Amino acid sequence: MQSYARVDDGVAVEIINLPAGIGPSEAYHADIAASIQPCPAEVVAGWSVRDGQWSPPPPAPAASKADLLAYAADKRWRVETGGITVGGVTVATDDRSKTMIMGARIKADADPAYVVGWKGADGGFVELSASQIIAISDAVLAHVDACFAAEAAVSAAIASGDITTTQQIDDWPWPG
Numbered sequence: 001m002q003s004y005a006r007v008d009d010g011v012a013v014e015i016i017n018l019p020a021g022i023g024p025s026e027a028y029h030a031d032i033a034a035s036i037q038p039c040p041a042e043v044v045a046g047w048s049v050r051d052g053q054w055s056p057p058p059p060a061p062a063a064s065k066a067d068l069l070a071y072a073a074d075k076r077w078r079v080e081t082g083g084i085t086v087g088g089v090t091v092a093t094d095d096r097s098k099t100m101i102m103g104a105r106i107k108a109d110a111d112p113a114y115v116v117g118w119k120g121a122d123g124g125f126v127e128l129s130a131s132q133i134i135a136i137s138d139a140v141l142a143h144v145d146a147c148f149a150a151e152a153a154v155s156a157a158i159a160s161g162d163i164t165t166t167q168q169i170d171d172w173p174w175p176g
Contacts, residue, residue, distance in 0.1 A: 001020065002017070003017055006036050012048070063164070068164070069155055072155055075154075079150075081093050081094045084176070087136075089126055091121055098140060104137070105133055112130050115130070147174070
């Protein structure tokens, strides 16, 4: 196999591996073949070529603190609304579901005999007693609180310079 790169404006946009003895002019129309150059096997899309010399792209610039804080807020939101499992029931934690849970909690607090049919986040239906609704409501609230506490800790670590990458934010021990 021989590696080739289809080059546009000096940058590899596609890597092509052709069998030995078959070049771009045999495999492609002349208009396309003209943009294909031989390259070392380690070249991937994004590398640049100048005078036959291949170079990897420069490293991405470091994320700013503002970018990291925005990423942390988005990460918190994704974890917060990603759902939890309480007592074997998969519970959605998106904003609409939290509102529905709050309404059921108000009814459960007022009527200890209250039972409701509930559709879990996994699509299954269950009957929940007032005490189960209260437990789910408490767990959802604890989950949301833990998500905001994690975002606050991540934000403090960003401000102090201890977190400098989105990967470190992803690696944080988020609730869940």
